[in-house]
Amino acid sequence: xxxxxxxNIETGRAPFDFKQYxxxxxxxxxxxxxxxxxxxxxxxVKDAGLGGRGGAGFNTGLKWSFVPAPDGGPRYLVINxxxxxxxxxxxxxxIENDPHLLIEGMITxxxxxxxxxxxxxxxxxYTVCEELLxxxxxxxxxNGMLGKxxxxxxxxxxDIYLHTSAGRYICGEExxxxxxxxGKRANPRAKPPFPQVSxxxxxxTVVNNVETICNIPGIVANGVEWYQNLGTGDFVGTRIxxxxxxxxxxxxxxxxxxxxxxxxxxxxAGGMQDGYELKAFLPGGGSTDFLMPEHLDLxxxxxxxxxAGSRLGTSLIMVLDDKTCPIGxxxxxxxxxxxxxxxxxxPCRDGLPWVEHILNKMEEGKGSMKDxxxxxxxxxxxxxxxxxxxxxxxxxxxxxxxxxxxxxxFKAHIEHGCSYN
Amino acid sequence: xxNLIASTAVKARELTPEEIKEIExxxxxxxxxxxxxxxxxxxxxxxxxxxxxxxxxxVSEYLDVPPDELEGVATFFNMIFRRPVGxxxxxxxxxxxxxxxxxxxxxxxxxxxxxIDYGETTEDDMFTLIPVPCLGACDKAPVMMIGRExxxxxxxxxxxxxxxxxxxxG
Numbered sequence: 001x002x003x004x005x006x007x008n009i010e011t012g013r014a015p016f017d018f019k020q021y022x023x024x025x026x027x028x029x030x031x032x033x034x035x036x037x038x039x040x041x042x043x044x045v046k047d048a049g050l051g052g053r054g055g056a057g058f059n060t061g062l063k064w065s066f067v068p069a070p071d072g073g074p075r076y077l078v079i080n081x082x083x084x085x086x087x088x089x090x091x092x093x094x095i096e097n098d099p100h101l102l103i104e105g106m107i108t109x110x111x112x113x114x115x116x117x118x119x120x121x122x123x124x125x126y127t128v129c130e131e132l133l134x135x136x137x138x139x140x141x142x143n144g145m146l147g148k149x150x151x152x153x154x155x156x157x158x159d160i161y162l163h164t165s166a167g168r169y170i171c172g173e174e175x176x177x178x179x180x181x182x183g184k185r186a187n188p189r190a191k192p193p194f195p196q197v198s199x200x201x202x203x204x205t206v207v208n209n210v211e212t213i214c215n216i217p218g219i220v221a222n223g224v225e226w227y228q229n230l231g232t233g234d235f236v237g238t239r240i241x242x243x244x245x246x247x248x249x250x251x252x253x254x255x256x257x258x259x260x261x262x263x264x265x266x267x268x269a270g271g272m273q274d275g276y277e278l279k280a281f282l283p284g285g286g287s288t289d290f291l292m293p294e295h296l297d298l299x300x301x302x303x304x305x306x307x308a309g310s311r312l313g314t315s316l317i318m319v320l321d322d323k324t325c326p327i328g329x330x331x332x333x334x335x336x337x338x339x340x341x342x343x344x345x346x347p348c349r350d351g352l353p354w355v356e357h358i359l360n361k362m363e364e365g366k367g368s369m370k371d372x373x374x375x376x377x378x379x380x381x382x383x384x385x386x387x388x389x390x391x392x393x394x395x396x397x398x399x400x401x402x403x404x405x406x407x408x409x410f411k412a413h414i415e416h417g418c419s420y421n
Numbered sequence: 422x423x424n425l426i427a428s429t430a431v432k433a434r435e436l437t438p439e440e441i442k443e444i445e446x447x448x449x450x451x452x453x454x455x456x457x458x459x460x461x462x463x464x465x466x467x468x469x470x471x472x473x474x475x476x477x478x479x480v481s482e483y484l485d486v487p488p489d490e491l492e493g494v495a496t497f498f499n500m501i502f503r504r505p506v507g508x509x510x511x512x513x514x515x516x517x518x519x520x521x522x523x524x525x526x527x528x529x530x531x532x533x534x535x536x537i538d539y540g541e542t543t544e545d546d547m548f549t550l551i552p553v554p555c556l557g558a559c560d561k562a563p564v565m566m567i568g569r570e571x572x573x574x575x576x577x578x579x580x581x582x583x584x585x586x587x588x589x590x591g
Contacts, residue, residue: 074452086516086555124463124500125512125556127569161450166459167499169554183451183458183486185493201452244518244559251560286517286555318559324521332520336554342497 002230004218005211005238006254009097015132018139021100027145029108029220034153041112041220048219048227049236053090054080054172054209055285055313057302066196067113067204075115076205077106078181079213081122081129082165082172086286086336087318090240090252091210095122095129098214099136103160105213107145108220110158113206118160121177124167133162169340173389174207176342187344188389211240232258235301243269245319246276252316255300261317262296276321280405284313286333287394289401290320310401325420326406327413330398331359337395348392351382355399362410365417372410376403433478440464444483454484458494462501471502499553507542507549509587512566515552518559527563528552530577534584547588 008016008024016024033041046061067075079102083091095102106118122129137160140146150156168186170176175189178200199205215237219227228236235258242252248270255264261283265271272278280290283300289310291298298304305312320329338352355378361367379400382392403410412419436444447460461480466472472495481488495501502510511531515524528539531550535543542549558564561573565580572583 083557084555087518087559088555089557089559092557123557125553125566125571127571163450163460164463165498166463166501167553168497180459181456182453183455183494184490185497242560244562245521250562316559318518321521329517329521332515332517336516340554 001238001256002218002222002226003238003254004222004227004230005094005101005214005240006098008101009093015097015099018100018136018143021098021104022143025221026100026217027104027107027151029104029217030111030145030151033108033111033220034151034156038112038114041108044224045112045216045219048224050212050215050219050227051302052209053211053215053239053314055085055287055311057312060208060212060215063196063208064109064113064206066194067206068197070114074117074201074203075113076200076203077110077113077115077118078174078177078200078205078207079106079118079120079210080172080174080177080207081120081126081210082169082177083123083126083210084167084169084172084340085314086333087244087282088285088314088316089244090242090314090316092126092129093240093252094210094214095126095132099129099132100140101214101217102133102210103136103140103145105216106160107140107150107158108216109206109208109213111150111153111156115206116157116159118158119181119200120160120162121171121181122162122164124164126164130162130164137162168342169336170342170389170391173391176389177207178205185342187342190388230256232256232299234258235299239300239315241268241300242316243319244316245281246273246321246324247271247319248273258299258301260297260299261291264300264317265296265319272319272321276323278319279322279324280320280326282318282320282398283310284315284317286318286336287311287390287397288313289397290326290405291401292405311397323420325363325418326402326409327359327362328418328420330402331356331363333398334359334395337391341391345387345389345392347382347386348395351378351392352395354378355382362413363418365413365415367414369411369414371414372403372407375399379403431474431478433482434473434475436465436479436483437468440468441483444480455486455490457484458486458491459498459501462491462495466502470508471505477503505542506551507546509548509567511548511550512553512556513539513550514554514556514558514562514564516555516559518555519563522562524563527565527575527577527580530580534581548584 042064050060051057171180176186180186195205244250302312334356341348343349379396382396384393443464444461447457465476481491563575
């Protein structure tokens, strides 16, 4: 199987520098794209069916197509590398092991978008990624892949800058990210207008996840059909999926889209550690609904997972084992979201700490049955439509599915507190 | 009241030539100086250890960004320290994968061996302990950072070795 995302990744060896990367077929998509019309590239990516890999899964080419025709002013591509979804560690893998793939994807994408400036918004804690990207950007300039007349194409001028953040989950929300990049407090913006029309400094801007853009070189160099054949069955492409928690071999790997959760858990992650049973799992980060062992044979596809009442999200699954308290797990997630709320919308700012307080009481055996009704009410209060962004609705997902699947545990906690160690 | 940043008691300090040089470099990346705010705070913190009121006002004046707006950025981000911290800041991940694999017992271990809880600094100003949201290394949990270094698959024994190294370095 071709592995467009990880073909250059080999554990135990340093990532390729520019020369090695180019020798392995790198920057081919740039040489190809500059002979194409920008609009044809957008259509190609749209036809490929690549979905955004940040969690929402929206068709990438379609997202690009909403950018208005050039008016002579600046246009931007912004890479969302603010990876902070609990249980998610895929962008770190891609950048730490093959930084030039992201740079190549950005160059090709900027050509398609007719953008002259690209920013990489990187999580500040990813210090190794920071150093590798600065090196890769500098090498790309030295080799004519950035700057004036990229790859010899007259008039294709492109600058790429690295912006390192300082640790806030909300910066992963694309409009909050744009505010942060402008040097403002990272509150999400009202939408519409969408960033494609009015984004960074009010100019047309596309914000894409690291993994999404790492797919672009392969699609452009090898074509739509090649990309579509990478998936299993009707599913297209590959994606980085992974497992954390008490499994034998936690990690993340490039897998064909459409393999089942069971295949990922057993074939890649080696199954549960000895002495532990799978109780439930979060399919794609901390802001997705729990799924149960009976869902293991679902394909890892956004549509299939949605039908089962959850979201594929980042497709890095976290297993909850039978010796870990599910209420404690939900409390930990809620504590994270309460801390990371930007504080703009009331349901999020006030709702999450209230939920955390109730769950703390339950852990200590001081909860009441009325608290369960309050928690249930809170999932709707924090749900979709009541806030600017998806932080609170996401935070409500493990809580609402927890109430659905672990009601006995909630009741036991109310009666005598947490009995897990 | 005289500790409030808005009071006239606090004045901007002079930025150092090194700080100015790095801030000027960052300015070449953006069309507007305000966008450099966070980077400038990080630069100041790199040299001073933390962002004092005097530093914040200095950056505010240098970039011509109102101090309240810059304060809104400074206090928003987890990694900008608006209070003094020790020489080495220990960031212990307390999100879900690390919680499942025992970060609470590592926190207890720090309490026992260094005598500090979250938010506290050792008396010799060598270490400050702060919890950090998901560090994106859940397959190698539990994890922590000290300064710019990340440490994976932690155990209490491993932590003792790492801390001993930092102490030996002084």
